[in-house]
Amino acid sequence: MEQSTVLAARLDRWAQARPLLVDGLLAGLIWLVFGLLSVVAGSTGLIVATATILPLALRRRRPTALLAWSAAVFALQLVVLPIPLPANIAQALVIYTVAAHVASLPVRLCALGTALAGSLAAGFRWSTEPEHTRNALVIAAFLAVFAGLIWLIGNVVRGRETNMRALRKAYAKLEESRRQRERFLAQRERVAAAREIHDIVAHSLTVVIVQADGAEYAAEHARPWDRRDARAVLATIARSARTALAEVRDVIDVLRDPEAADDPAGASVGVADLGQLVAAVREAGLPVEVHADPAAFEQTPAAVRFAVLRVVRESLTNVLKHAGAEATARVAVERTPEAVRVHVEDDGAGCAVGVVAAEPGHGLDGMRERLRALDGTLAAGPRPNGGFGVEAIIPIPVGGVRR
Known part of the structure; x- marks a missing residue:
């Protein structure tokens, strides 16, 4: 059954792609069967049959012209021949063609009216005695019913084809919408990945640069270093680089596994991660005072904890970049029943907002974009x-779970 359905679909597509060839073959087949049988009416019958059938080769290309031609030939037949011909089956195909393939309702109604008028005229022309009138009405009624059914079938087929075309257009639009959505999601993933990698690399490189600059200054101006001093600086640089490499790999793993994108930091982010971040910043030479409420990392969605860590990281990175050598920083993370609040401030030189957020998706704008996805807010200045x-407020969804 499935193979026959596939074969029928292939034949239908082949026929739809070659309407002129199919109609020509159909006209030739009808002429071989019904046209040659019309020779019972003599040479006149064969001529009329040929004039009736052969134009069917253009039935879908010129249906309205074919209707007029068929009506004229049928009227001529009624004049020159007193009997029906087997070729008159072509008139039924003309009625079907107009009903199925002409969009204009007046033209379709004209085809129906022509068919009914032809049925009545044929009834009286082909009727015989006795009871000529009664026989004429019976023949006319039979032909009219037959023509009406053919016309209705054509309209049903036309409606089906119209619906199929509409469905194909709708499917094409849905397919295009799906492709656009896929492109949008891919672009959003690329932007998110770029933002994550920017945060990771910016923080780690800032620590490395501060350590390297300090080591260079100390090597040039301070007392000679012992091995412990050099090892401490190099260890900090190496640890920052390894951490950045591991986190970049995590981002790439998220891109490879879309199911992990809803929880990019995993469910393990906690106070310890905040402590490691602050320790790395302290090793870079920035004194940091921390007051972190453990409740902010307990029974809190992973996305919220991850956002807290990213806000603290980006804020401390900005302090390292812009606050100056003598600056100190304070970090406070507290939880209220409705939200987690993050405060990061310094007493250094400060900087204009435009310097930090020079490009959308970086610095403060990057933090705002991250928090906006969680319905959070950011104030900085x-x-x-x-x-x-910097002050960030991240709402906690009801039930503590955000999807």
């Missing part, structure tokens, strides 16, 4: 007494 401050 110079402090009245000097330095720079």
Whole structure:
């Protein structure tokens, strides 16, 4: 059954692609069967049959013209021949063609009216005695019913084809929408990956640069180093580089495994991760005071904890970049029943917002974009007494789970 269905579908596509060839073959076949049988009416019958059947080769290309031609030939037949011909089956095919392939309702109604008028005329022409009138009405009624059914079938087929075309267009639009959605999701994933990698690399390179600059200054101006001093600096640089490499690999793993994208940091982010981040910044030479409420990392969605860690990282990175050598930083993370609040401020030189957020998706704008996905907010700017401050508020969804 499945193979026959596939074969029928292939034949239908082949026929739809070659309408002129199919109609020509159909006209030739009808002429060989019904046209030659019309020779019972003599040479006149054969001529009329040929004039009736052969134009069917253009039935779908010129259906309206074929209707007019068929009506004229049928009227001529009624004049020159007193009997029906087997070729008159072609008139039924003309009615079907107009009903199935002409979009204009007036033309289709004209075809129906012509068919009914021809049925009545044929009934009286082909009727015989006795009871000529009664026989004529019976023949006319039979022909009219037959023509009406053919016309209705054609309209049903036309409606089906119209619906199929509409469905194909709708499917094409849905397919295009699906491709656009896939492109949008891919672009969003690329932007998210770029933002993650920017945060990771910017923080790690800032630590490395601060350590390297400090080591260079100390090597040139300070007392001679012993091995422990050099080893401490190099260990900090190596640890920052390894951490950055591992986190970049995590981002790439998320891109390879879309199911992991909903929880990019995993479910294990906690106070210990915040402590490691702060320790790395302290090793880079920035004194940091931390007050972290453990409740902010307990029974809190992983996405919220991850956002907290990213806000602290980006803020401390900005302090390292812009606050100056003598600056200190304070980090406070607290949880309320409705949200987690993050405060990061410093007492250094500060910087203008435009310097930090020079490009969309970087710096402060990157943090805002991350928090916006969680319905959070970010406020940042110079402090009245000097330095720079960042405050983030991340709502906790009801039930503690965000999807």
